[in-house]
Amino acid sequence: MTSQKKKGRVFSGARPTGRQHLGNYLGAIKNYVALQDEYEECIYCIVDIHALTTVDTTKELKNNTYEMALDWLAAGLRPDDSIIFVQSHVPEVAELHTFLSMVTPLGKLTDLPTFKEKIRYQPQNINYGLVGYPVLMAADIALYKAIVVPVGVDQAPHIEFTREVVRSFNYHYNTNVLIEPQMKATKVPKVLGIDGENKMSKSLGNHIELASSPQETQQRVMQMVTDPQRARRADPGNPDVCNVFTMHRIFSSEEEVETINVECRKAGIGCVDCKKMFAKNLNEHLAPFRARRAKLAEKPDDVWGVLDDGGKRARAIAGQTIAEVKEAIGLP
Ligand code: SF4
Missing domain, CATH: 1.10.240.10 (Tyrosyl-Transfer RNA Synthetase)
Structure with missing residues (x-):
């Protein structure tokens, strides 16, 4: 019942990694599902633009997006209660990313532990997107004026960064148009893989897929x-x-x-x-x-339909925020 739910918006995003594993389920999806009953509005985004910073080939991107959406829906995300969409379907996020980048000191980005870790993994490809990754993440959250962001504890620096960028934007343009989000750490912060040593991850091959037989x-x-x-x-x-x-x-x-x-x-x-x-x-x-x-896999068009519809609903919110942001900046 909507009236008993907490006010405000929840936002979370995950890269399109295809079929989800036990770590994704315990660390994120289970929480996403539960939050639908707790908050008035939940927005869950498959962040395909973020994926471009690290993938060598985009061949699997579409299929990975589909498989991930299938898992989310099968796990209990309800399109009537949640906006489920693909990041690139809402181009306003790139606009806000640009605006936020103007109030973000470069040194802050290169000091983030997550950036340092990423360049260790791909020293041959330290692209601008990697540096600006947290700004795009901040734009994802701020665009929907989310108040709660459910993430694993390893994402804490990014949420703190988002709060700082939002504060900085509001201060710089003397506005309160953007909202500082709160992090909601998942109860199971780190799920180990079958090697019993590292965090469960597809890239390490130590995962157990939910959809396996x-x-x-x-x-x-x-x-x-x-x-x-x-x-x-x-x-x-x-x-x-x-x-x-x-x-x-x-x-x-x-x-x-x-x-x-x-x-x-x-x-x-x-x-x-x-x-x-x-x-x-x-x-x-x-x-x-x-x-x-x-059952869902019998009708792939319906799954894409959920994402299309989610994209339209997300764009309606995003367009409103961007209009307010531009006015706050003073753009003609
Ligand atoms: S050590 Fe073996 S028996 Fe003990 S909890 Fe682990 S798997 Fe089970």
């Missing part, structure tokens, strides 16, 4: 790294340092978690059985999602 899922789960000190079945393990156990805490019943917690420490349960149990619970959890996804 139950058999594929089980195969991936069986590859998960467990307590490194537990070399043999007869060795007692330590669930506190085991990523499989962390996942059990999310997807298994309290009784199962308690049993594993006790039995693992005295070698009462082996890692193979423990992983099988997790795979079974994960597959059960994802079954309704997979059924919805298969």
Whole structure:
């Protein structure tokens, strides 16, 4: 019921990485879905322009956008409650990006840890887009006057940066047209991949896709790294340092978690059985999602229709903001 929801707009964006994985689901999508019941308006954006800063080829961009939208919808994003759209469908974001760049000191951008990390990954291609990435991100958020931005804690510097840019713009042009957003950190800040060491990520190949078949899922789960000190079945393990156990805490019943917690420490349960149990619970959890996804995939045009409609709704808001921004600047 709309009247019981909190006022204000939620905004979040994610790069079009195609089929989503467990890390995307726990770190972002689950939160996106829940926020629909909490806030009056949610806007979720597939940020394809951001992707251009790092992709070598755009061949997969369209398909990745489609697959991602499919996963979002199957996971429970509701086009009636949320605006779901593609960043490049709203060109006003590029305008605001330019305006915000005028009040952004260059040194601030090159000092951001995320920029330093990115240039480490692609030293051969330090393009302007990489430097201006946070300004574009600030434009994404400010364009829709979002008050809440759900992101992982690793994005905290970007949100703080957005707040500074907004403050700077408002101060510079003596206006209050843009709004400083608040960060809403996701409850599961870092989901480790099957290597048990790095954040789950498609590029590292340590992910478990939501849309995989139950058999594929089980195969991936069986590859998960467990307590490194537990070399043999007869060795007692330590669930506190085991990523499989962390996942059990999310997807298994309290009784199962308690049993594993006790039995693992005295070698009462082996890692193979423990992983099988997790795979079974994960597959059960994802079954309704997979059924919805298969149904949605029967009509790809409907999925594109959701994105087109979202783009139009987003543009209506963006156009209004840009008009106010131009007036505040004093552009003729
Ligand atoms: S039994 Fe389970 S919790 Fe214990 S080390 Fe093996 S996989 Fe991890």
